[in-house]
Amino acid sequence: QQQVKQSPQSLIVQKGGISIINCAYENTAFDYFPWYQQFPGKGPALLIAIRPDVSEKKEGRFTISFNKSAKQFSLHIMDSQPGDSATYFCAASTGPGTASKLTFGTGTRLQVTL
Amino acid sequence: DAGVTQSPTHLIKTRGQQVTLRCSPKSGHDTVSWYQQALGQGPQFIFQYYEEEERQRGNFPDRFSGHQFPNYSSELNVNALLLGDSALYLCASSRVGYEQYFGPGTRLTVT
Numbered sequence: 001q002q003q004v005k006q007s008p009q010s011l012i013v014q015k016g017g018i019s020i021i022n023c024a025y026e027n028t029a030f031d032y033f034p035w036y037q038q039f040p041g042k043g044p045a046l047l048i049a050i051r052p053d054v055s056e057k058k059e060g061r062f063t064i065s066f067n068k069s070a071k072q073f074s075l076h077i078m079d080s081q082p083g084d085s086a087t088y089f090c091a092a093s094t095g096p097g098t099a100s101k102l103t104f105g106t107g108t109r110l111q112v113t114l
Numbered sequence: 115d116a117g118v119t120q121s122p123t124h125l126i127k128t129r130g131q132q133v134t135l136r137c138s139p140k141s142g143h144d145t146v147s148w149y150q151q152a153l154g155q156g157p158q159f160i161f162q163y164y165e166e167e168e169r170q171r172g173n174f175p176d177r178f179s180g181h182q183f184p185n186y187s188s189e190l191n192v193n194a195l196l197l198g199d200s201a202l203y204l205c206a207s208s209r210v211g212y213e214q215y216f217g218p219g220t221r222l223t224v225t
Contacts (some may be wrong), residue, residue, distance in 0.1 A: 006156075034213065043118075043204050043216035044157065089156050101147065101170055102206075102214060104156030 003027050004092050006105025019077040021108045023090035026071065027110075034102070035075050038087045048075070072114065080112045091103050092096035116141065118207050118217035126223045127195050135190045135220045139207030146188040147214060148180060149204040157204055163188055164210065192222075200224045 005024045013019045023033075031052055036044035049055045050064040050073065055063045063076040078083055090105040119138045127133050139146050145164045151159035159172035162220045163182035186207075192199055200223050206214040 036216075041218075043218045046213050046215060049213065091156075100145075100208070100211070100214070101159040101162060101172065102149075102157070103159070106156050107154070 003030075003103050004090060004105045006090050006104055006108060008108060009106070010032050010109045013080045013110065015080065015082060017080050017112075019075075019080045019084070019110055019112070021075045021090070021110075022072065023074065023092075023105050024070075024072045025092050027094075027103075028071070029093070029094050030103075032093045032100070033064070033066065033073050034091050034093075035062075036089045036091060036104075038089065038107075044089060056062070064075055077110075080110075082112045082114060085110055085112050115118060116155050118143075118205055120203075120205050120217040123218070123219055124221045124223075126225060128225055129195055129197060131195050132191065132193045132220060133195060135192075135203050135205075135222070137188045137190070137205030137207070137217060139186050139188070139205075140215055143207035143209050143215070144186050145208045145210055146186065147184060147206045147208070148188070148190045149206065149216075150174070151202040151204055151219070153201070160190070195224045197224050 034049035035047045037047045038044045048062045061078045066073045087107045091102040093100045121136045147162040148160040151157040161171045166182045177190045182188045202219040204219045205217045208214040
């Protein structure tokens with residue numbers, strides 16, 4: 001049972017453009033939603049995270065938009081750069097405490113072209 | 115400040131064998147989680163250790179077991195290896211209630 005659905009599977013964006021990756025979840029108990037960036041041969045690196053008490057969070061060129069009623073959240077990468085080319089994973093968990101296992105989406109492979 | 119470290123980097127085993135993977139958490143972290151990432155997929159939660167006890171477990175068989183030591187480092191053991199166990203095994207560490215940080219992973223190939 002896939003609890004976090006991610007789309008698209010792959011994405012090609014021109015340098016300077018906006019990359020948008022979407023995720024939808026089913027479990028209403030989720031209350032922590034991080035995004036991870038993974039380069040080939042490396043482990044996932046935490047990029048940005050949000051809790052459902054806010055609808056948007058921005059850190060530099062990266063923004064998370066969160067829609068609690070629709071059970072959807074998305075990552076926007078502004079002014080996309082070739083160095084952003086990586087696989088991005090959304091994830092969700094039931095929040096703080098020791099029971100904080102992450103449920104991941106299937107990933108989006110982003111390619112930023114010149 | 116060293117991040118999460120894992121050893122070995124790569125490992126090749128034969129079906130039926132047993133394997134042990136090791137993880138040292140980031141300084142100040144006391145919780146270790148293990149994930150399995152098959153090629154082209156997102157990481158899947160195996161289990162989590164805190165205070166040397168398994169606190170939560172994902173949908174993995176008993177062939178997967180673990181341990182956490184007093185210094186918070188951890189081991190993942192897999193018995194009776196199957197071809198389907200070939201994957202990148204990731205360790206993530208955190209402090210209770212805070213973000214998880216991943217290590218580089220151990221690439222396990224079962225032949």
